[in-house]
Amino acid sequence: MQDYRELHRSSIADPEAFWLNEAGRIDWGRPPTIALDHSRPPFARWFPDGTTNLCANAVDRWAASRPYEPALICVSTETDTEKTYSFAELLDQVTAWAAAFQSLGVGRGDRVLIYMPMIAEAVFAMLACARIGAVHTVVFGGFASGALAARIDDATPTLIVAADAGSRMGRVIPYKPLLDEALGMADHRPSKVMIVDRGLAPVHWAHHDVEANALVDACRHVEVAPADLPSDHPSYILYTSGTTGKPKGVQRDTGGHAVALAASMKHIFFGEPGGVFFATSDIGWVVGHSYIVYGPLIAGMATIVYEGAPIRPDPGIFWKLVERHRVSTMFTAPTALRLLKKEDPAHLARYDCSSLKALFVAGEPLDESTSSWIADSLGVPILDNYWQTETGWPILTVCRGLTDVEPRLGSPGLPAYGFDVRLVDEVTGEPVPVGEKGVIAIATPLPPGCLSTIWNDDARFVKTYFQSIPGKMLYSTFDWGVQDTDGYTFILGRTDDVINVAGHRLGTREIEEAISTHPAVADVAVVGAHDDIKGQTPVAFVVLRGALAAGDELAQAIIQAVAREIGALAKPTSVNFVDSLPKTRSGKVLRRALQAVWEGRDPGDLTTIDDASALTAIYALRDARTMATKA
Numbered sequence: 001m002q003d004y005r006e007l008h009r010s011s012i013a014d015p016e017a018f019w020l021n022e023a024g025r026i027d028w029g030r031p032p033t034i035a036l037d038h039s040r041p042p043f044a045r046w047f048p049d050g051t052t053n054l055c056a057n058a059v060d061r062w063a064a065s066r067p068y069e070p071a072l073i074c075v076s077t078e079t080d081t082e083k084t085y086s087f088a089e090l091l092d093q094v095t096a097w098a099a100a101f102q103s104l105g106v107g108r109g110d111r112v113l114i115y116m117p118m119i120a121e122a123v124f125a126m127l128a129c130a131r132i133g134a135v136h137t138v139v140f141g142g143f144a145s146g147a148l149a150a151r152i153d154d155a156t157p158t159l160i161v162a163a164d165a166g167s168r169m170g171r172v173i174p175y176k177p178l179l180d181e182a183l184g185m186a187d188h189r190p191s192k193v194m195i196v197d198r199g200l201a202p203v204h205w206a207h208h209d210v211e212a213n214a215l216v217d218a219c220r221h222v223e224v225a226p227a228d229l230p231s232d233h234p235s236y237i238l239y240t241s242g243t244t245g246k247p248k249g250v251q252r253d254t255g256g257h258a259v260a261l262a263a264s265m266k267h268i269f270f271g272e273p274g275g276v277f278f279a280t281s282d283i284g285w286v287v288g289h290s291y292i293v294y295g296p297l298i299a300g301m302a303t304i305v306y307e308g309a310p311i312r313p314d315p316g317i318f319w320k321l322v323e324r325h326r327v328s329t330m331f332t333a334p335t336a337l338r339l340l341k342k343e344d345p346a347h348l349a350r351y352d353c354s355s356l357k358a359l360f361v362a363g364e365p366l367d368e369s370t371s372s373w374i375a376d377s378l379g380v381p382i383l384d385n386y387w388q389t390e391t392g393w394p395i396l397t398v399c400r401g402l403t404d405v406e407p408r409l410g411s412p413g414l415p416a417y418g419f420d421v422r423l424v425d426e427v428t429g430e431p432v433p434v435g436e437k438g439v440i441a442i443a444t445p446l447p448p449g450c451l452s453t454i455w456n457d458d459a460r461f462v463k464t465y466f467q468s469i470p471g472k473m474l475y476s477t478f479d480w481g482v483q484d485t486d487g488y489t490f491i492l493g494r495t496d497d498v499i500n501v502a503g504h505r506l507g508t509r510e511i512e513e514a515i516s517t518h519p520a521v522a523d524v525a526v527v528g529a530h531d532d533i534k535g536q537t538p539v540a541f542v543v544l545r546g547a548l549a550a551g552d553e554l555a556q557a558i559i560q561a562v563a564r565e566i567g568a569l570a571k572p573t574s575v576n577f578v579d580s581l582p583k584t585r586s587g588k589v590l591r592r593a594l595q596a597v598w599e600g601r602d603p604g605d606l607t608t609i610d611d612a613s614a615l616t617a618i619y620a621l622r623d624a625r626t627m628a629t630k631a
């Protein structure tokens with residue numbers, strides 16, 4: 001075990017030595033001789049003279065050394081199916097998929113948009129892209145046509161890969177009609193669309209549609225060697241929400257990404273070849289990219305790809321999978337644990353979870369009662385970790401593979417090696433004293449594995465992340481935090497208009513724009529309101545045009561507009577009709593004041609408010625709601 005402080009200090013003081021050493025964890029075509037090119041800050045090019053391939057590291061190297069060991073364990077409680085692929089079988093599948101992509105004209109650097117449920121083919125498609133140097137962009141299956149169309153136009157994919165349908169809580173959700181609708185809305189046209197027909201929903205075949213299984217079968221036994229790619233070759237784009245309505249395409253490289261994940265598996269996630277990793281996220285989110293697909297496979301572990309809910313067929317399903325597959329590391333979100341605790345905590349006791357070394361949780365704050373419950377029930381360390389789509393791996397955690405730092409309840413931990421974390425004043429950019437609230441910032445260079453830029457928009461990358469803290473070249477996480485005297489950081493919520501619904505990151509601006517598509521809406525503000533299970537849920541305040549009558553029917557139509565534009569996950573739980581919104585004199589909606597009043601907190605300084613009556617109306621709404629709840 002190493003001394004945490006010394007380890008962290010050396011990773012920051014001499015990143016070159018630290019990361020060249022870590023680079024030895026992966027296979028290279030041409031091994032790098034230098035770790036970092038930081039000649040154009042804030043852009044950081046990691047391992048600039050190295051060449052490698054993510055798929056070769058995730059699949060080929062293990063297919064050679066442990067071919068018959070499990071690689072993908074695909075379980076669906078929606079279709080009652082289970083299938084395990086060994087590393088050798090995974091290699092066969094991925095190679096055939098790569099050949100199929102090439103036969104459709106997909107080449108190096110081309111984008112492939114993947115709109116799929118949690119099935120093996122989604123992982124084959126991702127790894128096939130990595131194999132040939134195509135850039136995948138996975139769109140979460142819960143997103144609807146509006147969100148999908150925006151991503152199609154931004155990423156301009158050559159190929160789209162989709163399935164006929166997904167399934168949630170036993171209900172089939174057809175994907176193909178949503179995709180067709182999105183293609184109708186988008187300006188960009190992909191050359192081809194590959195459809196995995198699971199036989200769940202009828203498919204209307206269009207001229208550009210290709211049936212995936214037949215094509216892949218025809219491509220079996222075609223040799224496709226992994227492309228030896230420059231380290232900074234883009235491996236993927238993953239869209240995430242921010243302050244504006246337009247999602248940002250977080251772009252990641254190849255070599256830095258592989259090294260960062262290999263290192264995190266070793267130092268943070270107890271990842272050893274032969275182990276079994278179970279992350280309950282979805283491939284549509286960053287946890288799915290890093291810790292369902294790439295991280296575990298790069299570490300030579302089997303990974304569970306689970307299509308299903310945490311509570312179906314019963315709230316014991318996670319633990320049943322842990323027992324059956326001897327899971328060594330599990331990763332979930334606090335929301336899922338809160339749900340299991342509420343449903344029936346006794347389910348856990350029915351299963352033998354002794355294979356587990358630790359349970360990792362991330363994505364949203366872990367409350368103490370959930371943390372204590374799950375720690376007592378499982379008898380293993382519960383290790384919180386704080387990070388973002390942008391960073392790709394934990395910023396704050398306890399690195400149990402390297403040091404004996406103890407976790408502290410309520411805090412995700414200390415800065416991981418490579419992250420020079422500073423808590424700063426939002427106005428001056430100066431460090432805040434211990435115990436005071438500040439913006440969580442990271443000094444440049446960001447370590448390997450973090451975003452290299454925003455797809456197609458270097459200027460937005462620099463402006464959004466590195467110019468929001470005045471006068472300093474610091475990366476802003478857009479999260480508030482506070483540090484204790486030992487350096488443990490506690491997360492206090494976002495500084496921007498992003499909300500966190502059941503661990504899903506959503507932009508309130510995007511939801512507002514979706515609501516504004518309804519012709520009756522003149523003005524709207526959306527805020528995240530506290531929810532005991534989901535952490536937050538969207539609540540909308542709507543001003544109607546002219547003398548339109550507010551009512552349940554209109555509220556439902558507005559909710560449906562959100563479901564249609566973004567997806568069911570963003571639906572407001574409450575739509576409130578108001579005469580006006582509390583705004584500053586310059587017309588900016590005081591969302592934080594709205595949220596505070598709605599949650600029964602003090603709205604703080606209101607001297608900038610233009611029309612105080614707007615807030616009075618919100619107080620009245622809140623009081624009416626409180627009375628209704630009491631009744």
Ligand code: PRX
Nearest residue numbers: 362363364365385386387388389412491505
């Ligand atoms: O606000 C923080 C919250 O989730 C945001 C990032 O969400 P996303 O890009 O979806 O990446 C999730 C990766 C796990 C952060 O800006 N967040 C993430 N982890 C934690 C957290 N809040 C509190 N505690 C955490 N452990």
